Amino acid sequence: MANIVREIKEIGSHAVDIYDFLLAGMDKRVTQYPLMHNPFPMSAILIGYLFFVLYLGPSIMAKRKAFQLKEAMIAYNLMLVALSVFIVYEFLMSGWATTYTWRCDPVDTSDSPEALRMVRVAWLFWFSKIIELMDTVFFVLRKKHGQITFLHIFHHSFMPWTWWWGICLAPGGMGSFHAMVNSTVHIIMYFYYGLSAAGPRFQKFLWWKKYMTAIQLTQFVLISLHATQYYFMDSCNYQFPTILTLIWIYGTFFFFLFSNFWFQAYVKGKRLPKQDVKSCQNGTAVYTNDKHLENNNSATNGSARHENGSAHTGKMKKA
Structure with missing residues (x-):
């Protein structure tokens, strides 16, 4: 256990030395800018x-x-x-x-x-x-x-x-x-x-x-x-x-x-x-992250309207 603690301390000491070395080598012209001091x-x-x-x-x-x-x-x-x-x-x-x-x-x-x-x-x-x-x-x-x-x-x-x-x-x-x-x-x-x-x-x-x-x-x-x-x-x-x-x-x-x-x-x-995979295979895909969601929403809304329209037509036929 003592050996492990000693090794951890040595690693920490080396890390501090590397950090100090890097900071010492910093270009002083850069440190005047925001967020550049450390x-x-x-x-x-x-x-x-x-x-x-x-x-x-x-x-x-x-x-x-x-x-x-x-x-x-x-x-x-x-x-x-x-x-x-x-x-x-x-x-x-x-x-x-x-x-x-x-x-x-x-x-x-x-x-x-x-x-x-x-x-x-x-x-x-x-x-x-x-x-x-x-x-x-x-x-x-x-x-x-x-x-x-x-x-x-x-x-x-x-x-x-x-x-x-x-x-x-x-x-x-x-x-x-x-x-x-x-x-x-x-x-x-x-x-x-x-x-x-x-x-x-x-x-x-x-x-x-x-x-x-x-x-x-x-x-x-x-x-x-x-x-x-x-x-x-x-x-x-x-x-x-x-x-x-x-x-x-x-x-x-x-x-x-x-x-x-x-x-x-x-x-x-x-x-x-x-649907875009099929289009891409045909060489005609036009796809964007935002647009595809809008297309899906439009398709859903369109399907809903189509189903509602079909149901309404069925009711009219029964009447």
């Missing part, structure tokens, strides 16, 4: 998020009707489209379209306007991940429990936590490539969600839902390939190769998770309602 506020937000979406939210909504939230969702999604456009522009102007080579690009640790601009957009990208936690909150309030998958929750909680450490240590350089690509994808993704939330009249513009996952998969391929090139360079002065390794692992891991989603949803058809 990881505890950020961790508390993510723990609260998990508690709400996994337990508190479903418990509150169990005996309540689902909220519609149409106007709020349209505004939210369009706001994220605008924010993502701004983030991509700032990444480009901070180096990717000006001084970066798109190969070996170290972090600029100076206080030049361009370097400080990169620090700012790196933080803004991280903060956008905190805002995007509302995705799941909307699912809970609208009782879309089928959308709250392991992939969704893991992506929304793991990404902000890891990126916090990323911008604390390396705000910029070749490690920021995946942030710029991710923001580009989010322009398309949240534009789709905004149209979807607008209602049935926009259904004809949503034929490309299936390709959203393909766009996500392309994103992870680009991220992994960009990180991989570091290991084939004769020399590269990027200061944080460990971060590139983590980015490569991240891109590859999520590629397989999203590939499984693609296979389950569009090959096996498990995530589509029956």
Whole structure:
């Protein structure tokens, strides 16, 4: 027992040493931004998020009707489209379209306007991940429990936590490539969600839902390939190769998770309602998360009216 206690103390001591080492290596230019002094506020937000979406939210909504939230969702999604456009522009102007080579690009640790601009957009990208936690909150309030998958929750909680450490240590350089690509994808993704939330009249513009996952998969391929090139360079002065390794692992891991989603949803058809599976097999599917529920409601109402009409006709015949 004494040996076990001693080992636990040693592990705890090593963990504290690693934590102190990481904090000592933090980029001082980042600490002036909100939630960046230490990881505890950020961790508390993510723990609260998990508690709400996994337990508190479903418990509150169990005996309540689902909220519609149409106007709020349209505004939210369009706001994220605008924010993502701004983030991509700032990444480009901070180096990717000006001084970066798109190969070996170290972090600029100076206080030049361009370097400080990169620090700012790196933080803004991280903060956008905190805002995007509302995705799941909307699912809970609208009782879309089928959308709250392991992939969704893991992506929304793991990404902000890891990126916090990323911008604390390396705000910029070749490690920021995946942030710029991710923001580009989010322009398309949240534009789709905004149209979807607008209602049935926009259904004809949503034929490309299936390709959203393909766009996500392309994103992870680009991220992994960009990180991989570091290991084939004769020399590269990027200061944080460990971060590139983590980015490569991240891109590859999520590629397989999203590939499984693609296979389950569009090959096996498990995530589509029956009528949409048949349409998809015929190559004519138009499916959205919001629209399919409306279609089902309309079909139910239509069937009820048809049954009522048939019953009424039968009574007339008997009369």
